[in-house]
Amino acid sequence: MGKANDRKLSLLALVAMVVGTMIGGGAFNLISDMGTEAGGLAILIGWLITGVGMIALGLSFQNLTSVRPKLDGGIYSYAQAGFGDYMGFNSAWGYWFSALLGNVAYGTLLMTALGHFLPMFKGGSNLPSIIVASLLLWCVFLLISRGVKNATLINMIVTIAKMIPLFLFLVVLVIGFNFDTFMTGFYGMTDQGPKSFDFQDIMAQVKSTMLVTVWAFLGVEGAVVFSSRAKQRRDVGKATIIGLLGVLIIYIMITVLAQGIIIQNQIGELSNPSMAGVMEQVVGKWGAVVINIGLIISVIGAWLGWSLLAAEVPNLAAKDNIFPAWFGKDNHNHAPIHSMLITSLIVQLFFITLLFTDKAYNFAFSLASSAVLLPYAFSAFYQLKSSRQHSRKQTLIGAVASIYSIWIVYAAGLEYLLLTMILYFPGIFVYQHVQKLHDRPISKMDKILFGVITLLALTGVYFIISGKVSNF
Template identity: 55%
Template sequence: MKESKQLGLFALIALVVGSMIGSGAFNLAGDMALGANAGAILIGWIITGIGIVALGLAFQYLSIHKPDLDSGIYSYAKEGFGPFLGFSSAWGYWLSAWLGNIAYATLVMSSIGYFIPVFEGGQNVASIIGASVLLWGVHFLVLRGVHSAAFINTITTICKVIPIFLFILITLFFFNIDKFTFEFWGSGGFSWSSVASQVKSTMLVTLWVFIGVEGAVVMSARAKSKSDVGKATVIGLISVLLIYVFITIVSMGVMTREELAALPTPTMAYVFEAVVGKWGAVFINMGLIISILGAWLSWTLFAAELPYEAAKDRVFPKWLAKENINKAPVNSLWLTNGLVQVFLITLLFTDKAYNFMFSLASSAILIPYMLSAFYQVKLVSIKENRKQFIIGIIASIYTIWLVYAGGLDYLLLTMLLYAPGILIYKYTQKEYGVTRKDTAFEIALMIIFVILAVVALAEIFTGKIDF
């Protein structure tokens, strides 16, 4: 029997929250402490809060005023800037989705390794086998239907926030203001250059934990009401922002920056263990396993949905538009998880695979986010809506800042992933019999993508980019 149910407001909020609160929340304090002190981290949160809320409001506005653009994150780029940038946005978002799932696989096996030592570290042969079993378990769950998977995601989202709330509430009672303010700006005190560098170091971390803000937009074609898409985006975003800020602050009031940075993953487990004892680490690790499995499920939905919608919109190859009897995007799902399986093997050869994969996933999604913000500016400038124009400008500045803060290495590695997409773009145009010629601007972008990809390869082979 074919699945006909659609997603309501609560399910959409759960998708947004569930996709954002994944592995990153549980390692947030440690990841930020690697490059920044408390003062710079607070500034980073202010910048991120303003920027990500503006981006969320842009998604809300676009979902309401452009309800016909059902695939959101890529269709905004296509509508606003033409087919090549539309394709590139879809390609980058899809890359980010399945690369993020590799990061999830690494951390979930590391957490299981807390209980079963054979998986310790999450980067050995046993971990790859275990992650592969989970990968295909999620795969066949999604094949049963998007609504069924979304329902399970709602349950796991509720389960994952319980340990996080408990962590925040209990750790607040042990908050030490002296530890929080110790070397607040760094050992040398405040200096603009030092603080700016520290703030930059937090940007890909904060972006990683907010990837998924567009989750309701990606699934908007399956929503009961288009107005619920915007509501779910804003409600989910504000809720998660508050949770993240509290996680970071209470952790830095329990341990110094150096202590946090030296902790194994997941940081939250060992912070909680320092506060309440061994059971705290057990509790958090169990919560993390549930959290990642829920986020993994959400991102498998997104990663499969976008190529499917793009194929229906004649942006990706036709065969990706195939559904099974349960209305699940079957070919898109097989391709996506097949690539995840192949790339899981690379965990054996990459130091700190989790950090590398989440940074690469964050970098890959920057272009889709940037183009969505730019489209908001273009759309409202025509309609002369000053409020929405300002929101679009803030979101655009934020996404440009993220590209800068991410650094040249990750930009080059991202282009190494984007450049092969040009071949798929050309193949798709030929498959659909598109006679439109690329504009001079589009040709220039293709050339830039290829040049930067070649530079990336050269930097890798010479050892200047280190994995």
């Protein structure tokens, strides 16, 4: 029993998992990802909406881990418990692909950061970049195969290390902040100059930030996914809220204060990572070097954290008889070896496809953000459903989280909904196979959902072929 408990994760390790997966490479590019199309007011409103929504979602996770302790799969088991096997399967499937694509984005951004020092990697999606990213991918595979406990310890160390350049950057932002510069772009700008207040335009700017903010908070459920490995179950909820609030404060400061350094209509001209460009403008070239080193450390840590999540979810789903049993195989180090192997192979395949697009990072992070919307939404819906007759407070939390989940699906837009359905489409055949193996019938509602997903996926393919999708 003692040895088994030694393999369990402490509160600090769980907090590091949440912070480490949320503050990845995306934090270093938030300034341009949000500020290119949005002024200071829209960014503040965007973070207000996201903060309220994500805190409600985090509180939902905290409550559900407490009142539904047997649901160890967290992000997918809530959907299964509340809405049936197929919704549980889709939540696991969508979350898995979100984590996969997150790793693809991190690999691309890591190579872009290395390109600051070694021009051969410039852009992050050429052949040398793909080769090195692939080598790192399989190094992560070998590390995790030695045990989840060892990997989370390294993740904790890396998380602490990457906070140093972030805090240095925040100090520089505070010192260099110019209020007049900030107010010039407060309502947004055109090439001709500042915009005046226009409610519809401000809300359009806010909408443009939504997928970016989801990407920034991907990983808030990190502790929930590993709830079965926590030393004390109550630490899961604590870790989620501590990590969420801390990261929210950091993100707001980064994106808002930066608009007092560089005028809003020039932010889109910054190269990845945009944080390096801002730092260089204030302190000189050494600042860009520090940020790029911090980015490399951060991406490696986030890549490790997301590799753990990407392997853990299908492994747990297989043990719950939602995924094929093959995914549930652990090695002698208690690492999800089969799940990790197929995950790494799919990431490798995506790396190869990046040779054919010049928007690799933006496409990968946007699709990763879109794929996780369904798992988030059904976790919120389950919080609302399970709390209605027991607690007004928890019902309110579930209602806010549910409204936020619906809002971000709308804000993501039709293009990403269709592209996401292409990812969900192959899952239909995997789900049918698993149901047949366990002698479980396919319900009429399941068949209707098969048809809806198939129709949307085919529409997505048509849009891609006809050039109506502009995300590539």
